[in-house]
Amino acid sequence: MSEKPLLSVVIPAYNYAATLPRAVESVLAQLQEADADLLVIDDGSTDQTPTVLAELQARHPGRFRMLRKENGGLASVRNRGIDEARGDYLIFLDADDEMAPGALAVLAAHLAANPQSRLVIGAHCSVLESGKQSLHKADMLPASAAERVYGYLIGKTLSLSNGACAMHRDVFVPGRYPEQFRSVEDIPVFAQVLARFPCSVVEQPLALIHKHSTSLRHNLTHARAVGLSLVDEVFSPARMPAELQGMKAAFRAQRCLSLFRTFQQAGEYQTARGFYLEALRTDWRVLFKLSYTRKALRLWLNSKKKSV
Numbered sequence: 001m002s003e004k005p006l007l008s009v010v011i012p013a014y015n016y017a018a019t020l021p022r023a024v025e026s027v028l029a030q031l032q033e034a035d036a037d038l039l040v041i042d043d044g045s046t047d048q049t050p051t052v053l054a055e056l057q058a059r060h061p062g063r064f065r066m067l068r069k070e071n072g073g074l075a076s077v078r079n080r081g082i083d084e085a086r087g088d089y090l091i092f093l094d095a096d097d098e099m100a101p102g103a104l105a106v107l108a109a110h111l112a113a114n115p116q117s118r119l120v121i122g123a124h125c126s127v128l129e130s131g132k133q134s135l136h137k138a139d140m141l142p143a144s145a146a147e148r149v150y151g152y153l154i155g156k157t158l159s160l161s162n163g164a165c166a167m168h169r170d171v172f173v174p175g176r177y178p179e180q181f182r183s184v185e186d187i188p189v190f191a192q193v194l195a196r197f198p199c200s201v202v203e204q205p206l207a208l209i210h211k212h213s214t215s216l217r218h219n220l221t222h223a224r225a226v227g228l229s230l231v232d233e234v235f236s237p238a239r240m241p242a243e244l245q246g247m248k249a250a251f252r253a254q255r256c257l258s259l260f261r262t263f264q265q266a267g268e269y270q271t272a273r274g275f276y277l278e279a280l281r282t283d284w285r286v287l288f289k290l291s292y293t294r295k296a297l298r299l300w301l302n303s304k305k306k307s308v
Helices: 020-028 049-059 074-084 103-113 145-155 186-196 220-226 229-234 242-265 269-282 284-288 290-307
Strands: 007-013 036-042 065-068 089-092 119-127 133-136 165-168 199-210
Touching: 007 020, 007 074, 007 103, 020 036, 020 049, 036 049, 036 074, 049 065, 065 074, 074 089, 089 103, 103 119, 103 199, 145 186, 145 242, 186 229, 220 242, 229 242, 242 269, 242 284, 242 290, 269 284, 269 290, 284 290
Parallel strands: 007 036, 007 089, 036 065, 119 199
Antiparallel strands: 089 165, 119 133, 119 165
């Protein structure tokens, strides 16, 4: 491996002692297949993560680097990874996920053929708690930046997953991960990359993404804390070019609908209704998003029945 590798895999670790060995070993198994290295960052874990990392380093001496920092949340770990990683392209693999076999070799070959790409998006396999797996193919990329941003933020026709993509360090110049967010911190970064940089797709799965009920994205505390401030972060002038600022209202409406669904599923119906009404005030055309409208009508009818 060269002193400055092409690819750096960064694993943020916070209280995932049970699954961390699986993630680390999935990367170590293929480092020799590509010009790549591995960095594990312990975000002030309070479980057995430090012990697990020490044991892994004893079993694999010199095969990966590790560091420990005070707890600051996932965004702070990723930003530290940008500073500490040696590679030109970074892959952020969650500590409870796995790198798909052969992923690093696939990425290295793709980048050799597409050196202009600054974001490589791959397929991934989702793994349920039952063990059932399903393949999620990489979406075809629209030709224009506007279509890519619309598909990712509003149309939901383009999805990205950490672990299943590689990003050149240049893409973090407009903005890094917002450390005030404890969830959805990747959305502003992915949006700015799609808006400003050349992107490409590989068909092969790059990661196994393990789904679980304690995912931050489904944590009501974090959803409440971030709320609609995500909209201003995504559309800050540094991140989003002026010619794409016209999508802000549509994204605000979509964000309201996402929060409506989150709180509706959690049984916080009053909060959910408030977000649906805010979506309507932002853009009346959300009425035509029938899956949301049906849920809102059922909430309204149930509240009327209870008040009778």
